[in-house]
Amino acid sequence: MIPDGVEVVQSRADAAQLASPPLLILEAVEKFLDAQGLGSGPLRWARIGDGQSNVTYRIERGTDVFVLRRGPRPPLPKSTHDMVREARIQQLVAAEGVPVPRILAVCADESVLGVPFYVMSFLSGITVADKVPxxxxxxxxxxxxxxxxxxxxxxxxxxxxxxxxxxxxxxxxxxxxxxxxxxxxxxxxxxxxxxxxxxxxxxxxxxxxxxxxxxxxxxxxxxxxxxxxxxxxxxxxxxxxxxxxxxxxxxxxxxxxxxxxxxxxxxxxxxxxxxxxxxxxxxxxxxxxxxxxxxxxxxxxxxxxxxxxxxxxxxxxxxxxxxxxxxxxxxxxxxxxxxxxxxxxxxxxxxxxxxxxxxxxxxx
Structure with a gap:
């Protein structure tokens, strides 16, 4: 039996054993990425940031690295955590030269992970927080x-x-x-x-x-x-x-x-x-x-x-x-x-x- 509160599982069968839905179902994400032509093979993942609101993951497939961003677990307040909108506005400002990660794929189908999400390019850089780089x-x-x-x-x-x-x-x-x-x-x-x-x-x-x-x-x-x-x-x-x-x-x-x-x-x-x-x-x-x-x-x-x-x-x-x-x-x-x-x-x-x-x- 999988303990409740697990955020990442391998399959939908594993997800069905949880009282609250996981945040990632690896097989579902793999299938989606395959359909988009984004990498191949099994996934490795790591959470990025604290996730006070939306949740971001680093996703690796072989030598390819992506970032997946999704909302928190449902139910979600109306008009919040709109991943399709969030991805679209980045695409529009990118066209005007504003520096943003490249949006690679957007999934509006809630049957994949329970909420919409999008995948963007991984950029190797640093954030400035509590230590001077x-x-x-x-x-x-x-x-x-x-x-x-x-x-x-x-x-x-x-x-x-x-x-x-x-x-x-x-x-x-x-x-x-x-x-x-x-x-x-x-x-x-x-x-x-x-x-x-x-x-x-x-x-x-x-x-x-x-x-x-x-x-x-x-x-x-x-x-x-x-x-x-x-x-x-x-x-x-x-x-x-x-x-x-x-x-x-x-x-x-x-x-x-x-x-x-x-x-x-x-x-x-x-x-x-x-x-x-x-x-x-x-x-x-x-x-x-x-x-x-x-x-x-x-x-x-x-x-x-x-x-x-x-x-x-x-x-x-x-x-x-x-x-x-x-x-x-x-x-x-x-x-x-x-x-x-x-x-x-x-x-x-x-x-x-x-x-x-x-x-x-x-x-x-």
Whole structure:
């Protein structure tokens, strides 16, 4: 008997013995790859990343290496974890020169793994997280790493969205108001505790929505840790990863998120501090990131603090959903991130208050 909770099995017969479905059925994936002409022979697999949302695997067949990306186990909330959409937007921005992995195959047939998935090329590179990469460790390369983060964001925001396939990927008119209203409605669904700052900050955001100046493709989770860098100098981005939240909307939402979650000396640590190395000397500061962006994008950034407050407020709400699932025993293998959110989410809210210009303990 196969124990429950196993994420990868060999066959459908093995999968049928589980109370909850596995994430990979190797024989099914092999058959799909065969039909697509992607490698041959048995699979070897390894999970990539933490998989807080969607799940990514390295797949080897002989000398061929691929990456398979799929959503979590069903049931899935409506309109989330849309792998077909995620693959398609990468294909469209790739055609405009944005660096992304090459999409090799898309499977919309849920009978294969229970959810749609896609297969993309494997790129050999590095992510910048809690350690400085050796070949990018000089002061010059640290500054170049930060600069590459901004320059790639500018490249994405310059992609035209008024015609063609990208025009169907979002409704830029009213984007910011929908963000405030949607996330505001999610708090009561996702929490078991009372944190009054959620409503206070949400009210402030709703009363001070800026006028969007333009529309662009926005990544939705744009940060240093979601970029794959070449492993040698000079610092350059090989690919932007994790397009789950991408849409067409206000580009300053990306810049606000990038800078609000960016670590610099003296910044408060939050659950979204996923690339702590930028606290070290040599990396650009938040202010320098903003200046570099504005040099290349003709946008008024005087209300960027609103977008930064929005970023941390939204983060507090989606992190609360994770925390509640952990409290309910739905994340039994999570021994660090989930438990940290009890105190981490109030820190996110404190950060949002600061960007909104409100001191802790002072009502709006």
């Amino acid at each position: 050796a070949l990018l460790g000089s002061p010059e390369q640290r500054a170049a790493t930060s600069a590459a983060v901004v320059d790639t964001l500018v490249q994405l925001h310059r992609v035209p969205v008024t015609a063609g396939g990208l025009a169907t990927f979002g409704r830029p008119d009213g984007y910011l108001r929908r963000q405030v209203e949607r996330f505001g409605s999610l708090w009561s669904v996702n929490t078991t505790r009372d944190l009054p700052d959620v409503a206070r900050i949400g009210r402030w955001l709703g009363e001070n929505i800026p006028q969007s100046q333009t529309a662009s493709v926005i990544h939705g989770d744009y940060r240093t840790g979601n970029l794959l860098f070449a492993a040698d100098a000079p610092a350059r981005v090989l690919a932007v990863l994790d397009w789950e939240m991408a849409t067409v909307g206000d580009p300053l939402a990306d810049l606000g998120y990038l800078t609000a979650t960016y670590s610099e000396p003296g910044s408060t640590s939050t659950p979204l501090e996923l690339t702590g190395v930028t606290r070290q000397p040599g990396y650009l500061s938040r202010h320098e990131l903003v200046d570099r962006y504005q040099e290349q994008m003709p946008l008024d950034l005087r209300e960027l603090n609103w977008y930064q407050a929005l970023a941390l407020w939204k983060a507090s709400i989606f992190c609360e959903a994770i925390y509640t699932r952990w409290l309910n025993g739905e994340r039994p293998d999570d021994t660090s991130f989930g438990p940290s959110l009890g105190e981490g989410i109030p820190r996110l809210l404190d950060g949002a208050r600061q960007f909104a210009g409100r001191s802790s303990g002072v009502d709006f």
